[in-house]
Amino acid sequence: MTETTQATEVVETMLDALRDRKVDTAVDLFDDGIVWHNVGLPKVRGRDRVGKYMTALAKPEWGFDVTIHNIAANGNIVLTERTDAIVYRRLRVDFWVCGTFELRDGKIAVWRDYGDVADISKGFAKGAFRALVSGNA
Secondary structure, three states, X not given: OOHHHHHHHHHHHHHHHHHOOOHHHHHHOEEEEEEXXXXXXXXXXXXXXXXXXXXXXXXXXXXXXXXXXXXXXXXXXXXXXXXXXXXXOOEEEEEEEEEEEEEEOOEEEEEEEEEOHHHHHHHHHHHHHHXXXXXXX
């Protein structure tokens, strides 16, 4: 297995684990000093602190979904183009995200996501409309 193939598999496994509410599996793929940065928001540093956010998304009223549209790697750097969804009860907010993952010794050391505020707002409006009109997320 090449370094590039291994790097993409780590990222895909982590995102799949979050979707499947397997937080321990996801967190095990984080470097101890991970930096998680949703650009425009403060950085979250450290495996334990990032893990707390991931644990919150696995609570019964919350959820996370992901569809990877494109993934590419160059050595230990992985780029993703995806649609993420944050779910809260009946509200599902879908939005486009590009992510950069930097791996160190097979673990995710940096996770940086770039999203468009307008697209996130549009996703929220669509999700709220679906939840109100149909009673479904």
